Amino acid sequence: MHNWVSHCNKTGGWCTYSDVQSLKERLELPHGYSVDGWTQPHLCVTAGAAIALYQCKDVYKDYLERTLSFLTAHQSVEGVWKSYWWTSPLYATSLALQSLAKAGNTYHHLINKSIGWILSQQSKEGSWQNPYTNLPSAFYTALAIKALTVSGFSYSFQAIRKGVRWLLDNQFSDGSWYGQHILRIPSPDTTDPTLFKNWRKSSFGVNTVVDDHRRIFTSATVLNSLITVSEFFNRVSNDN
Numbered sequence: 001m002h003n004w005v006s007h008c009n010k011t012g013g014w015c016t017y018s019d020v021q022s023l024k025e026r027l028e029l030p031h032g033y034s035v036d037g038w039t040q041p042h043l044c045v046t047a048g049a050a051i052a053l054y055q056c057k058d059v060y061k062d063y064l065e066r067t068l069s070f071l072t073a074h075q076s077v078e079g080v081w082k083s084y085w086w087t088s089p090l091y092a093t094s095l096a097l098q099s100l101a102k103a104g105n106t107y108h109h110l111i112n113k114s115i116g117w118i119l120s121q122q123s124k125e126g127s128w129q130n131p132y133t134n135l136p137s138a139f140y141t142a143l144a145i146k147a148l149t150v151s152g153f154s155y156s157f158q159a160i161r162k163g164v165r166w167l168l169d170n171q172f173s174d175g176s177w178y179g180q181h182i183l184r185i186p187s188p189d190t191t192d193p194t195l196f197k198n199w200r201k202s203s204f205g206v207n208t209v210v211d212d213h214r215r216i217f218t219s220a221t222v223l224n225s226l227i228t229v230s231e232f233f234n235r236v237s238n239d240n
Contacts, residue, residue, distance in 0.1 A: 011041070090128060149232045
């Protein structure tokens with residue numbers, strides 16, 4: 001845990017790599033080569049760290065408060081958190097919402113704004129798109145419906161059910177869901193991957209977008225979301 005929290009800076013942002021020299025040596029980069037992109041705070045990493053910190057908030061309460069403060073300060077006007085390592089802001093946005101929702105009504109206005117953006121991105125069929133492929137994505141659909149579910153706003157229930165129906169209709173006979181190129185690996189010196197346009201599909205190297213090997217990451221994410229939705233609507237039904 002001590003090594004893990006060392007990735008959190010004073011502002012509450014979490015970086016993927018904290019040791020610049022070690023990273024350069026591992027990548028065999030020349031001394032003057034910048035790795036600012038990989039060592040800066042990443043919202044997608046910070047949001048995931050916030051969720052994990054709730055499991056040990058009694059010990060790392062100050063880290064949790066700083067991390068949540070960083071997230072709230074970096075929500076866009078549209079209600080979005082940008083992803084560094086992923087092809088859609090839905091990744092960071094979903095995890096950020098999941099972490100903020102754990103704080104009760106404290107961040108109600110931020111969550112409400114973000115929910116509005118997520119709902120605006122849903123297709124008529126019920127899915128959410130992968131911006132890199134411009135195709136419906138089971139991975140991002142699962143992240144979207146989980147964010148909507150944990151936020152608990154009743155006005156999003158219809159969108160959740162529609163998204164679940166799309167996922168169920170697009171499950172393969174072996175139980176998996178179609179995987180896509182969803183993980184992007186910018187060059188270590190790239191601080192804003194949205195400005196780079198010449199991504200290539202590959203499992204190796206930088207400036208690449210990597211496929212989901214054997215659909216495992218996508219299928220696990222969908223399963224996790226469906227379980228969350230099922231448990232949530234069971235509670236709603238019992239409460240009524």
